[in-house]
Amino acid sequence: MKTHRSDVLIIGAGPAGAHLASLLGRAGLTVILLDKNPAGEAGAQWVNGIPLWVFEQAGLDKPGPDEVHGAGARFTLIDPTHQARVSILAPFLLDIDMREFGARLLRTAESSPNVQVFHEILIQSFDIDTHGRPQRAYSQNDCFQAELFVDVSGLAAVVRKNTPFLKELCPGVEPTDLCRAAQEVRHINNPLGALEFLEIQKAQSGEILSWVGIAGGFSLLRVQISQDLKTIAFLTGTRALFGVPSGAKLIQNFVAKNPWVGDKIFGGQRAIPLRFPYGNLIAPGVALVGDSACQVYSAHGSGIGMGLLAAKQLAVTVIEAAHRGQDLGSLTALWPYAYEFHKQYGALLAVSDLSRRFSQTLSPYEVHQMIAGGMMTEGVLKSSLLQQQPEVALGELPQQIRGLFTAPGLAVRLGLLFAKVPKILWAARQYPEQPDLQKVIAYERRLLKWL
Numbered sequence: 156m157k158t159h160r161s162d163v164l165i166i167g168a169g170p171a172g173a174h175l176a177s178l179l180g181r182a183g184l185t186v187i188l189l190d191k192n193p194a195g196e197a198g199a200q201w202v203n204g205i206p207l208w209v210f211e212q213a214g215l216d217k218p219g220p221d222e223v224h225g226a227g228a229r230f231t232l233i234d235p236t237h238q239a240r241v242s243i244l245a246p247f248l249l250d251i252d253m254r255e256f257g258a259r260l261l262r263t264a265e266s267s268p269n270v271q272v273f274h275e276i277l278i279q280s281f282d283i284d285t286h287g288r289p290q291r292a293y294s295q296n297d298c299f300q301a302e303l304f305v306d307v308s309g310l311a312a313v314v315r316k317n318t319p320f321l322k323e324l325c326p327g328v329e330p331t332d333l334c335r336a337a338q339e340v341r342h343i344n345n346p347l348g349a350l351e352f353l354e355i356q357k358a359q360s361g362e363i364l365s366w367v368g369i370a371g372g373f374s375l376l377r378v379q380i381s382q383d384l385k386t387i388a389f390l391t392g393t394r395a396l397f398g399v400p401s402g403a404k405l406i407q408n409f410v411a412k413n414p415w416v417g418d419k420i421f422g423g424q425r426a427i428p429l430r431f432p433y434g435n436l437i438a439p440g441v442a443l444v445g446d447s448a449c450q451v452y453s454a455h456g457s458g459i460g461m462g463l464l465a466a467k468q469l470a471v472t473v474i475e476a477a478h479r480g481q482d483l484g485s486l487t488a489l490w491p492y493a494y495e496f497h498k499q500y501g502a503l504l505a506v507s508d509l510s511r512r513f514s515q516t517l518s519p520y521e522v523h524q525m526i527a528g529g530m531m532t533e534g535v536l537k538s539s540l541l542q543q544q545p546e547v548a549l550g551e552l553p554q555q556i557r558g559l560f561t562a563p564g565l566a567v568r569l570g571l572l573f574a575k576v577p578k579i580l581w582a583a584r585q586y587p588e589q590p591d592l593q594k595v596i597a598y599e600r601r602l603l604k605w606l
């Protein structure tokens with residue numbers, strides 16, 4: 156068995172893992188980045204929506220033309236009865252071809268002499284010392300020794316699930332909190348069929364049509380026919396519940412009903428954790444990043460942006476610790492990562508999770524009431540797509556209030572929901588600045604109580 160040594164071992168070479176590797180490598184730390192998948196197949200390999208602001212905040216160049224699958228489109232949200240819609244122009248949202256973007260991030264990481272990238276290495280087990288800290292990670296033929304093990308292995312969460320401390324404090328995501336998502340880009344066989352579809356939907360080519368609540372609360376069928384009528388892109392997601400069709404099944408059903416849709420060009424399907432991020436993002440010798448930490452804007456199951464932002468914050472923390480000559484895996488060294496992440500995004504992600512939980516309880520008719528009654532305004536839609544905290548827009552208030560009067564039952568439920576927001580915002584500010592496990596446990600408990 157061959158032993159490899161590095162300052163940091165990153166397990167999972169998706170965008171967040173690759174970005175973290177290049178930031179650390181550029182700062183002079185030795186890094187091994189590995190993935191169980193072959194080269195070109197790590198992380199998301201489909202089209203993902205990412206708000207523009209994330210790139211700058213994560214310290215990344217804006218995506219180039221080969222990485223942008225779509226940008227600046229009109230985004231239209233449609234209720235399950237097809238009778239009501241709310242529509243905005245969304246120049247701030249990029250649909251990114253993750254195959255190209257992921258490849259760019261990996262190339263950047265590999266260009267650093269301090270970063271070694273290994274493909275087709277499946278980490279299976281760890282040596283854990285008496286303090287619960289991993290010392291070595293093992294694949295079938297290799298052993299990896301590092302001061303810090305970063306878990307960017309997505310839902311597999313191979314470090315989190317094999318580290319006693321995190322295994323106990325970070326419960327696995329319940330099936331009821333999983334989104335079965337699918338994304339596909341397909342040929343259009345018959346442009347006339349596509350045009351007819353657009354006419355029926357009163358929509359233009361290039362416009363993103365997003366049906367919400369079509370397969371129960373928290374479900375999505377998003378369709379975009381390209382400007383040139385040559386391709387159609389789908390994004391779907393449903394909760395992983397018995398009797399609820401998966402995201403992939405929603406696409407199959409659409410294709411079966413619309414024979415003008417042709418073969419798949421590329422795409423994929425997987426589950427996304429829908430949960431507020433764990434309070435404990437670190438443990439001795441370990442940091443969690445991305446889906447393994449549930450760093451997901453759960454209102455629409457978007458984890459790419461949050462994963463990149465977390466990677467940047469972890470890099471800042473680890474580089475500072477290295478400059479101070481600290482043990483990179485010590486809790487004192489890693490704490491600023493957990494603190495800064497929760498300080499900056501805890502409230503946002505908690506409110507997002509509140510709205511995700513609420514949307515799961517909505518009946519199709521209530522979704523209709525939300526959109527037709529004007530409670531779901533352009534401003535609310537915009538902040539959700541931007542993955543930013545919704546703000547009260549005075550101009551939209553009269554429309555929202557009128558809508559509440561037309562749906563008294565829903566108005567009561569929304570009232571109860573909004574009453575929780577100040578408590579959540581308060582609770583989200585309580586993450587301890589200094590290492591204190593009891594306070595982190597209390598932080599997470601308080602937030603979960605109000606969600």
Ligand SMILES: Cc1cc2nc3c(=O)[nH]c(=O)nc-3n(C[C@H](O)[C@H](O)[C@H](O)COP(=O)(O)OP(=O)(O)OC[C@H]3O[C@@H](n4cnc5c(N)ncnc54)[C@H](O)[C@@H]3O)c2cc1C
Nearest residue numbers: 167169191198203204278308309337338445446457458459
């Ligand atoms: C169909 C679909 C559409 C989506 N659309 C969007 C969107 O529009 N916008 C958005 O922001 N998010 C979207 N998401 C969510 C987003 O893709 C995930 O949140 C994101 O990919 C998580 O990144 P990650 O790096 O944490 O994990 P992953 O992307 O899951 O990467 C984990 C990597 O770890 C590797 N790995 C796992 N176990 C091991 C092991 N034991 N040893 C070695 N390697 C291992 C895997 O091979 C994988 O490459 C979508 C998800 C799906 C499924």
